[in-house]
Amino acid sequence: MAGHTKAIADLSALGASLGRRDVLISILAGGLASTLPLGAWANDAGPIKLGAILPLTGPGAAVGTQQQRGLMFGVEQINKRGGIAGRPLEITYEDDQGRPDQAVLSFNKFVDLYHFPLIFSAYSGPTLAMAPLATRKEVVLINGGAQSDRLAKASPYLFNTIPVAGDEIAVLTKYLLENGKKNAAILYENDAAGTPSRDDFIKSFTAGGGVITGQEPSATGQTDYRPALLKLSDTKPDVLFAMLTDGLGALAEQLRQMKPDFLVVGTSFFNDPDALKNPGSNGWLHTQVKISAPPELAAAFKEKFGVAMEFWGTQYANAVFIVAKAIEKVIADGALITGANIRKAFFDVKTFDVMVPAVFTTNTAAMEIDIVQTQDGAHHLVKEYKAG
């Protein structure tokens, strides 16, 4: 780093003495400067610029737009309070349609072209695709939405501000077994988010004495679950564990038509507006990371976007507050705002007492997880489980 700075100074001095070669020298100096570590220019008074790669179109857009609203709201709140150590925060958005290949392209653009030291991500597939690049390029990835277990150890630079699915599933299976539900069928999304969750559920449920009566996959964006539901229903389960990130509205409708005997259970992904609206989701039981915004923030959110502060909006707004705290620590230490320094700050701060408290002893936040039940479009608390 010092070597780079000295080299630029030497080139500039040389340029001044040679006169006619000024332009060439400037180009060389500029080229050399672009090879400096990310965020090398970040300690000025300008805005702190970060990136976000979200599924803003395609089958995952329902969740992606909620996440974007959360980020926008978080940024607005931080800037209203004077920014981070007096510097405004900015986030640039890219749409990856929930596709890993598109996410990688956007990641490279953000890092190589804009030199962002930190990028928000969503969905397991894209985040897992970006994780090795984050390690190699020392860029912090913040995932506030994806919950695949593989994310927990995917990269030292990947921080999950939401517990991974395995944590929620452990709580869910514990509750089910405590309440005498011993037979479970599984409907899972056949992708990076769904298959590890299926495996977690099987491991955790059978370890407690439960029996898996059947399992069926579905594709992302699928809307016809009837064949799978008919088959799984025939195995006479007590519960159906549905691990879907999309299409829960269609599932609710088809279950409403079928009127099955089993209880439908799941994780935080059950926070799907279309499913909640459908009477077919009445009685669904699911885990929910305890995350709720203070009333004044929820009111400000509603005023800004015209919708209630949804689960994913709250998650991503909270992620912005966590990131702001980490960057504040970097600035307070007099260090450059680089991915490596932000990563170090996460573990230095460890306990983030922000909108929703989160503790980082590993790269994944520990939070309280509740069991809630859906009824008439709202969630009702059934039982609380403490973090860890």
Place this chain on the structure above:
Amino acid sequence: MLALNLLINGLVTGCALGVVAVSFQLAYSTTRIFHVAHAGIYTLAGYLAFSMVERGLPDPFAIIIAALICAALGALIQYALYATLERRRASHLSVLIASLGVLAVIQNVISAFYSPNIIPFTSAWRGQMMSLGLTEVQVATLIVCLAVFAAALLFARLTPLGKRIRAVASNPFLAEITRLRPQQTYIIVMAIASAMVAIPGALVAMDLGLQPYNGTTVLLTATIAVIAGGIGSLTGAFALAVLITVLQNLSLLAISGEWSVGITFFIFLIFMLFRPTGLFAQR
């Protein structure tokens, strides 16, 4: 009971897919254009019906109007795009790429105007249960799609226009000489095929909801039915579409859904090795 439920579900889905296959067969065997944009028209029909139902129109009228709009769009695509490309001697590959472009445009326009998300189709008709675990809209899908297939067969065999289409499909050069006006016939065929595909497009959307990208997989399966059924055979396309869907459903009795699509198509792969011209190939 499970087998019966899966069979019935397969028949309903298969009849809807059968009409998609028959309409694609009609368009392809006449124009020889691999009309991928057909998937976009299938999807668009659902959204058009949705908009009209939202504005208070009864479901059957919404389907009819959606079919008419889709017919006009199909005719426009043939007149403004495919015919122009043919006049400019574009290759089959160029036409295919153009059709893919139209599909992408339709999907993006739907996504921009409505939403990229899955939208539930809330009509009073949808969701009412009848016997055998079927909903009203599923029963309607079964009856209407069988009726559309029968009508397509009668139209192709008995009406002067149907005979003209078959003549053009059989030999466009001779049709040109005998003043059957192939280009005009192509426009009519595209309009009919688009109106036909709009019917399952709207009915399936009423049953399962709307998604801008759902037409592609449907068309892929329908295309396989067209090829395996035999190019030029409406009966072959319909029968194979129903057979594929029923097989996919019934395969769940023995294997996981993860494998059902792969194994079903593997069986057809083997079948095609022995009968490459298809089951109902026209001589």
